[in-house]
Amino acid sequence: MSEGASEPEAEDPDDDPDSGRVVFMAEPGACAGRLEPAQSLVPQWLADMIDFHAWPSVPTPGHLPGRARTVCEHVDWELVHADHPELFERRQQVGAPELSALWEAKAELAETGTPLAFDVQLEEIEGELALAVYGAGVIGRLDDDQWRSVAPLLATCCCSIHEPRSDVELFGSLLRPARPPAVAGKRTIGSSIRPEHWQIGDWMHTWFAYPLYGDLRHGCACTAHAASAAGAQFVPNLRATA
Ligand SMILES: [Zn+2]
Numbered sequence: 583m584s585e586g587a588s589e590p591e592a593e594d595p596d597d598d599p600d601s602g603r604v605v606f607m608a609e610p611g612a613c614a615g616r617l618e619p620a621q622s623l624v625p626q627w628l629a630d631m632i633d634f635h636a637w638p639s640v641p642t643p644g645h646l647p648g649r650a651r652t653v654c655e656h657v658d659w660e661l662v663h664a665d666h667p668e669l670f671e672r673r674q675q676v677g678a679p680e681l682s683a684l685w686e687a688k689a690e691l692a693e694t695g696t697p698l699a700f701d702v703q704l705e706e707i708e709g710e711l712a713l714a715v716y717g718a719g720v721i722g723r724l725d726d727d728q729w730r731s732v733a734p735l736l737a738t739c740c741c742s743i744h745e746p747r748s749d750v751e752l753f754g755s756l757l758r759p760a761r762p763p764a765v766a767g768k769r770t771i772g773s774s775i776r777p778e779h780w781q782i783g784d785w786m787h788t789w790f791a792y793p794l795y796g797d798l799r800h801g802c803a804c805t806a807h808a809a810s811a812a813g814a815q816f817v818p819n820l821r822a823t824a
Pocket residue numbers: 613614634635654655656657
């Protein structure tokens with residue numbers, strides 16, 4: 583991901599030039615890049631919020647054009663959601679937590695001085711902007727109290743969890759080769775939520791990654807089920823063909 587931070591992204595020749603391109607432009611010294619000022623997909627009020635925090639998008643399942651993403655803790659996505667819920671609803675994501683659970687986790691962790699970052703991708707559906715949440719996490723390892731309070735909010739039965747080993751701060755250096763993932767040390771997640779994948783190893787982040795369309799596990803009590811049920815009331819123009 584650090585690659586490309588110093589150079590503007592090359593234009594993709596396969597991209598439709600009329601579809602509201604959002605070009606990433608590096609801004610050295612800032613958190614990340616900014617959107618192409620002439621782009622028209624992202625409204626100006628939102629561009630003002632994410633400029634200098636925008637990364638190039640990455641291909642996502644479903645082949646929808648990704649336009650940019652943010653992966654830091656600086657953008658108030660809760661505010662965006664409160665004012666424009668349709669931007670998230672349009673995406674029809676299955677397997678990510680209910681958005682209110684994400685905002686609650688962010689508030690809980692903020693009280694302990696730990697910023698929670700979201701991976702939010704700006705995508706385009708039938709010419710309109712849609713927002714998808716592909717991940718949430720923090721730098722370092724959550725302590726037991728933090729884990730107890732936010733793991734049930736951030737974990738879903740469709741998510742992949744990566745956690746730093748408990749000794750990563752003791753030996754924390756990225757200059758050594760990674761060790762094999764630890765086989766022990768997984769803490770319980772309230773309500774018996776079982777993630778799709780869970781690894782503890784030589785990572786510097788605790789990260790919960792979400793799919794675009796996950797298979798919800800029957801009988802599970804994670805908040806992705808509530809999010810999916812709410813989304814079903816929205817016009818499913820994309821799901822019908824997915
Ligand atoms: Zn930022």
